[in-house]
Amino acid sequence: MSTLVGVGAAYRRLAEHSGRRRPPVRAVDRAIPLVVEAVRAEADEVVSLRLTSDRPLPSWRPGAHVDLVLPSGLVRQYSLCGDPADLSHYRVAVRRIGAASGEVHALAPGTKVAVKGPRNAFPFVAADxxxxxxxxxxxxxxxxxxxxxxxxxxxxxxxxxxxxxxxxxxxxxxxxxxxxxxxxxxxxxxxxxxxxxxxxxxxxxxxxxxxxxxxxxxxxxxxxxxxxxxxxxxxxxFSTPPIVGGEPYRVVLRRSGRTLDVPADRSTLDVVREVLPDVAFSCRQGFCGTCAVTTPDGGSVRICVDRGPAVLDL
Missing domain, CATH: 3.40.50.80 (Nucleotide-binding domain of ferredoxin-NADP reductase (FNR) module)
Known part of the structure; x- marks a missing residue:
């Protein structure tokens, strides 16, 4: 055993002085490129998108959603509302409520987008x-x-x-x-x-x-x-839970150099969006987590629901 330990140590010293280093780990892009084939009005302020690819898309089950990556770089989560048996396309429907949904409504057939997923946080369980x-x-x-x-x-x-x-x-x-x-x-x-x-x-x-x-x-x-x-x-x-018994507090936006006062009855997200309207969020489309913002200590705050004073990387 001592011989093996010695050989291992010698190999490590040789590697350190050989000038060879492990190549950097490359991030894996799991986005699926798609094309907007059709945009259809489904109701007042609601459109559906038919998103296609030249190959079969990943399978999904009722309740699943995808992250839609828009041409601007904004990412929002939308439920898949088509037929899970037809993997020639995905269908999502979007109500106009903000900057990202407004961009969705302005998409034209032929526009290139991407999705990540599908993922399912609302699984459909067998029942009688x-x-x-x-x-x-x-x-x-x-x-x-x-x-x-x-x-x-x-x-x-x-x-x-x-x-x-x-x-x-x-x-x-x-x-x-x-x-x-x-x-x-x-x-x-x-x-x-x-x-x-x-x-x-x-x-x-x-x-x-x-x-x-x-x-x-x-x-x-x-x-x-x-x-x-x-x-x-x-x-x-499809929206954040109401604030009950809240207290006012202050948040600091480190990158933009702003200090904001958050009233007792509002969320950090509401107040931040008044000065940074493009900050990512999806809680009004049914999903939570998009609005998570890092803090200088390496932590994370969900500014739609986590309340209290904080320094945010915004």
């Missing part, structure tokens, strides 16, 4: 019956689940709500499903937004509830689920 609840653009991850449940022949229902019919994407596609299984409920036709109990009315015992949309809708469904005999609720929210 499903109750789907979607609010507005929250239909995007739910839509492939509905089609999958219909294809399996299991029991399912969809409750789809929104401000107005004109604001609710994919109504035409949903109209081809059995009418008795889809309830479209615009607020303007009922006077008020639906309560959780209303959205869950008639849910079968033991059903798996899948819910995606605004925070108030999801909160209502989660609270009123206790009044039912449903088995479980799975949800994906």
């Amino acid at each position: 019956s499903y109750w789907f609840v979607a609010g507005g653009i929250g239909i995007t991850p739910i839509l492939p689940m509905v089609h999958a449940a219909a294809a399996r022949g299991v029991e399912w229902r969809l409750v789809y709500t929104g401000r107005t019919r004109a604001s609710m994407p994919f109504l035409e596609e949903l109209s081809r499903l059995p009418e008795d299984r889809v309830w479209v409920r615009p607020d303007t036709e009922y006077g008020v937004p639906a309560s959780g109990a209303e959205l869950l009315e008639g849910v079968p015992d033991g059903a798996s509830v899948y819910c995606c949309g605004p925070v108030p809708m999801i909160t209502g469904v989660r609270v009123d689920l206790e009044l039912t005999a449903a088995r479980a609720v799975y949800f994906e929210r």
Whole structure:
């Protein structure tokens, strides 16, 4: 053994003086180049993109999303809302709410983009019956689940709500499903937004509830689920949780040399975007993590939800 140790030490000394060094590790670019084949208006302020490649795309399951890398370099996460069996293209739908979504709406057929993924943080689990609840653009991850449940022949229902019919994407596609299984409920036709109990009315015992949309809708469904005999609720929210009992604090933006005061009822993200409108975020599209910002000590802060004084590399 001592002989082996000596040989190893001699080899290390020889390597140190030979001038040879290990080559630098190259970052692996996992982005998939795609082309915008079509842009289609799906509702007021909502468009869908058909993204194609010259080769089959990676497989995905209902609930999955991709990171869309735009020509400007901005990256946002969007749910895949097409057919998982058709890997000739991906489909995403985007509501116009900020700089990145505005860039998406301005894309023309033939534009080159890229995606990373797919990844799934909202998995569709096998069950005997499903109750789907979607609010507005929250239909995007739910839509492939509905089609999958219909294809399996299991029991399912969809409750789809929104401000107005004109604001609710994919109504035409949903109209081809059995009418008795889809309830479209615009607020303007009922006077008020639906309560959780209303959205869950008639849910079968033991059903798996899948819910995606605004925070108030999801909160209502989660609270009123206790009044039912449903088995479980799975949800994906399209905005940050409300701030309760907050305190004011101050953040320093190191690179831009700004100091910002954050009120008790607002997030760091809201205040930072007033001075840096292009800062990345995706919590209003259903995903959390894009807005993570590094700190000088090597840490990370999610400026949509992490509250408190900080120095940020912005």
